[in-house]
Amino acid sequence: DAGVTQSPTHLIKTRGQQVTLRCSPKSGHDTVSWYQQALGQGPQFIFQYYEEEERQRGNFPDRFSGHQFPNYSSELNVNALLLGDSALYLCASSFSGGAVGDTQYFGPGTRLTVL
Amino acid sequence: AQSVAQPEDQVNVAEGNPLTVKCTYSVSGNPYLFWYVQYPNRGLQFLLKYITGDNLVKGSYGFEAEFNKSQTSFHLKKPSALVSDSALYFCAVRDWGGTASKLTFGTGTRLQVTL
Numbered sequence: 208d209a210g211v212t213q214s215p216t217h218l219i220k221t222r223g224q225q226v227t228l229r230c231s232p233k234s235g236h237d238t239v240s241w242y243q244q245a246l247g248q249g250p251q252f253i254f255q256y257y258e259e260e261e262r263q264r265g266n267f268p269d270r271f272s273g274h275q276f277p278n279y280s281s282e283l284n285v286n287a288l289l290l291g292d293s294a295l296y297l298c299a300s301s302f303s304g305g306a307v308g309d310t311q312y313f314g315p316g317t318r319l320t321v322l
Numbered sequence: 323a324q325s326v327a328q329p330e331d332q333v334n335v336a337e338g339n340p341l342t343v344k345c346t347y348s349v350s351g352n353p354y355l356f357w358y359v360q361y362p363n364r365g366l367q368f369l370l371k372y373i374t375g376d377n378l379v380k381g382s383y384g385f386e387a388e389f390n391k392s393q394t395s396f397h398l399k400k401p402s403a404l405v406s407d408s409a410l411y412f413c414a415v416r417d418w419g420g421t422a423s424k425l426t427f428g429t430g431t432r433l434q435v436t437l
Contacts, residue, residue, distance in 0.1 A: 211365075240424060249412055249427035250366070263424060297365055299425075310356070311425060313366040 209234060211300050211314035219320045220288050228283040228317045232300030239281040240311060241273060242297040250297055256281050257303055285319075293321045324349045324417040326396075328428035335403045335435055343398040343431045345413030354416035355396045356425065357387055361409045369411075372396060383407070403435045 212231045220226050232239055238257045242250035252265035256275035275281045279300075285292055295318050299311035325348045335341045347353055354373055358366040370381025377389045387398045398411060410432050414425040 213365075242425075249414075249429050250425070252417075252424040252426070255424060265424065299366075301423075309423075310368055310371060312368060313358070315365040318363075 211298055211312055213296075213298050213314040213317050215317060216315070217318045217320075219322065221322050222288055222290060224288050225284065225286045226288060226319060228285075228296050228298075228319070230281045230283070230298030230300075230314060232279050232281070232298075233312050236300035236302050236312070237279050238301045238303045239275060239279065240299045240301070241281070241283045242299065242313075243267070244295040244297055244316070246294070253283070288321045290321050293319060295319075324353075324415045324426050326355070326413045326415045326426065326428040328411075328413055328431045330431050331429075332432045332434060335433070337405050337435050337437050338402050341400050341403040341407070341433065341435070343411050343413075343433060345396045345398065345428060347394050347396060347413075347415055349415060353389075353396075355387075355389065356414040356416070357381065357385070357396075357398050358412045358414060358427075359409050360412065360430075366412065369398070403433075405435050405437060408433055408435045 214229045240255040241253040244250040253267050254264040255262045259275045270286045272284045295316045297316045298314045301309045301311045327346050356371045357369040370379050372379050372389045380386045410430050412430050413428040417424050417426045
């Protein structure tokens, strides 16, 4: 049973460019959440997708957008990259129909470096 | 809003000794608490969670956590530490904001186990 997968592993961009990160959820999961983890900090919630719609957004600007596909996979897009966007981007999947304490399982992350 | 605090940036312990990584929480309503571990250049791995019931929760790799409502704490413990337990540990709380359930993380505690 494959866990959460993310691509690419590493990415280097320059300021002002745009980037797309991809995530495939764990088998049986239908909900995808994205988190940003800056160096030396805990992960920060960006947004969550369910039924191809954004359910909730954290404190991130509109430069951050996402999409969920019918097969539950998801993309995170960041436009007009800033140096401060350099971070590890984590995708987490969960099952919406589970008990209230359903667990989010994380992928290995994509390390984004903005020069 | 829900929050967790990890008061120690780093915990040092000798192999074979018991370890404790501290976490305190602040929530309105019932707390849903989680521990994750992060190895270098890796994503987060789920260790255990508290939803309800027994205050002592057992998880992966011999870890357990004790939920204490009066002290609003959820400390991670292991009876005998291994060098391979050296990693970054995050406490998190389920935050039921809007229609989504996001995780709010602490700042992390680095565990260093030495021979």
